[in-house]
Amino acid sequence: MKAHLTRRYMFSASHRLHSDEMSEEENRAIYGKCNNPYGHGHNYMLEVTVSGPVNDDTGMVCSLADLDGFVHKQILEHYDHQNLSMLQEFGRQVPTTENLCIAIYEIVNRGFRKAHLEKVRIEETMMNSFEYSGENGT
Amino acid sequence: MVYLTRKAEFSASHYYHNPKFTPDENARVFGKCNNPNGHGHNYTLEVTVKGAVDPKSGFVVDLKELKDIMSREVLDALDHRFLNKEVPEFYTKIPTTENIAIAIWQRLAPKLTAAQLHRVRVYETPDLFVDVYGDDFYGEA
Numbered sequence: 567m568k569a570h571l572t573r574r575y576m577f578s579a580s581h582r583l584h585s586d587e588m589s590e591e592e593n594r595a596i597y598g599k600c601n602n603p604y605g606h607g608h609n610y611m612l613e614v615t616v617s618g619p620v621n622d623d624t625g626m627v628c629s630l631a632d633l634d635g636f637v638h639k640q641i642l643e644h645y646d647h648q649n650l651s652m653l654q655e656f657g658r659q660v661p662t663t664e665n666l667c668i669a670i671y672e673i674v675n676r677g678f679r680k681a682h683l684e685k686v687r688i689e690e691t692m693m694n695s696f697e698y699s700g701e702n703g704t
Numbered sequence: 705m706v707y708l709t710r711k712a713e714f715s716a717s718h719y720y721h722n723p724k725f726t727p728d729e730n731a732r733v734f735g736k737c738n739n740p741n742g743h744g745h746n747y748t749l750e751v752t753v754k755g756a757v758d759p760k761s762g763f764v765v766d767l768k769e770l771k772d773i774m775s776r777e778v779l780d781a782l783d784h785r786f787l788n789k790e791v792p793e794f795y796t797k798i799p800t801t802e803n804i805a806i807a808i809w810q811r812l813a814p815k816l817t818a819a820q821l822h823r824v825r826v827y828e829t830p831d832l833f834v835d836v837y838g839d840d841f842y843g844e845a
Contacts, residue, residue: 568840569802574831615835620806623722624733625798630832631735 570684571627572615575637577646580607581661584651605649610663611689612641614674616681628681636678641670663690667698675700707822708764709752712774714783717744718799721788742786747804748827749778751812753819765819777811801826801834809836 583600584593593601600606614637618627645653650661659665671686685703689695719742720734730738737743751774755764785791787799793807805826813821820838827833 567806568836569805570835570837570840571802572833572835620800620802623724625720625800625803627802627834629733 567620568617569620569627570615570617571633571681572613573630573633573637575612575614575642576609577612577642578607578609579645579648579650580605581650581656582606583660583662585660605651608690610645610666612637612670613685613687613689614683615685615687616678617684618681632680633678636674636680640673640677644673645670663688663694663696664698667696671698671700705754706757706764707752707754708767708770708819709750710767710770710774712749712751712771712779713746714749714779715744715746716782716785716787717742718787718794719743720798720800722798742788745828747782748833749774749808750823750825750827751808751821752823752825753816754822755819765816769818770816773812773815777815778808781811801828801832805834805836809841813838 581600582602582605583597584603585596588596614633616627616633620627645666650656650666653661655669656665667686667688670688671683674686675683683700685697685699687695687697718737719739720737721730721740722733725733751770753765753770757764781791782804787794787804791799791807793799793810794803797803797807805824808826809821809824812824823835823837825833825835
């Protein structure tokens with residue numbers, strides 16, 4: 567029997583949306599307030615959904631301690647209270663929540679082996695959210 | 705196809721324990737959840753059904769009927785209960801959120817005839833929830 571387990575986490579970070587491939591004016595036009603050179607921040611709500619057969623001995627898809635341990639060490643310690651625009655992965659990419667979603671999906675998908683990663687979902691604010699299920703995802 | 709979701713809440717206690725494990729293993733695997741006196745949660749249940757909209761009623765399903773089935777089949781059995789001791793599914797299975805979601809699916813699926821069950825979601829806390837879908841049963845449902 568299979569189940570999908572979702573865990574929610576929060577982290578706070580700042581960013582500035584700015585693309586070197588566009589002029590200052592274009593950047594301002596496209597990103598508006600998000601292009602403020604000093605950056606701005608959000609409380610990001612992260613949802614990680616994993617799936618798999620429910621283990622008969624534990625009744626679980628995977629140990630929550632394992633999932634929490636991985637996400638805390640690999641994601642929250644990396645992103646919480648950071649300026650995303652200063653991080654290596656966003657040196658060439660704009661730290662939109664779309665790109666952040668893909669970056670987090672790739673880290674979990676590559677490193678977490680205890681269950682199958684279904685989806686990463688991020689709420690940037692209460693009003694907008696982003697989901698990524700991999701290149702072949704729906 | 706339209707999807708309709710109805711929410712409900714129930715409060716229950718449980719603990720995690722596998723009689724095949726040693727006390728040390730139980731403590732290591734289940735941590736605080738292994739306390740034999742149990743602990744409780746306010747669970748939120750979301751039941752999603754799908755179907756075509758009936759041209760006469762404009763409904764996917766009669767909400768009152770869905771509500772009644774959820775109350776009778778799930779809430780009456782689980783609300784304000786010690787799951788390990790009072791709900792037959794959990795005499796042998798550990799009442800994790802995964803197994804609770806599966807048990808609720810199995811209770812509802814045969815009773816819901818007016819619409820097709822699409823998803824059962826159970827929140828143990830706002831930060832932890834489990835979904836089960838029909839495809840997850842590998843033909844067992």
